[in-house]
Amino acid sequence: MSAPTEAEDRFYRFEHPEGPGFWVRELPYLIILALTLGGVGYISMARRPLIGYWEFMALFMGVVCVASGWRHAADSSGRWRLIWTQALHWGAFLVAMNLVLLPSVQAIADSDTTSLTILLLLALGTFIAGVHIASWRMCANGVIMALGVPAIAWLDQSALLLTLGLLIIVAIGATILWWRRAVR
Structure with missing residues (x-):
């Protein structure tokens, strides 16, 4: 087993508060x-x-990635490489996100599918950017975004069940309050 490289060391390092x-x-x-x-x-x-919100998020994350990797770039050529790789990376994901919005794609996809697809693309882009700049925090954000996709789908499917559960809890609470007032 070989010693970890500097990038691997940066990736796994947790900085204490x-x-x-x-x-x-x-x-x-x-x-x-x-x-x-x-x-x-x-x-x-x-x-x-x-759409505009997720496009802003992609640009913001590109800036955060450059800022995160800036101090680890050895010299000006390393910094330019960081800027260009992140610009190309996030540019490619912005193009992919906008391909989902083409009229021919929108003809077969509803707004829920479009939203989830764009969020999933953003999650993938965030995770990969985290790998490229050796940032576990950026990777974790990508994973959280990716987990948001099935969470949204589950909430959409379970809305009736969640509403029923909430109504039952409210009914039980109202019954308890009524009973306490009746006992006094």
Whole structure:
């Protein structure tokens, strides 16, 4: 077994919270996570695609990837390589996302399918970008986005069951409140 390379070491390194610098480093990843969860929640409620939102997310993640890899690039040629690889990477995913929006594709896909497909493409792009810049945080965001796809599908299929469960809980709560007031 060989010793880990510098990129592997960076990928698996967990930086412990030491003052405000830790949170500043983590902030972009937390913003990505919050925006992703917000987008997933909106899709599951509104049932319409958020095309511009996911395109913004792809651009934002490209910037975060460049910023994350910047300090690890050895020299200016490494930084230019980082910029070009991330620009090509996210550009390719933006093209793929927009291919899903072509009228010929939209003729056979509904808005739910379009939203889930775009989210899945974004998740794949995020995970692969995390692998390329050796960032476990970016990979984790990609996995969370990917898990959002079946979660949205499950919520759509289970909406009636969840509503029924909520009504039962409300009915039980109302009965308990009524009973307590009647006992007094």
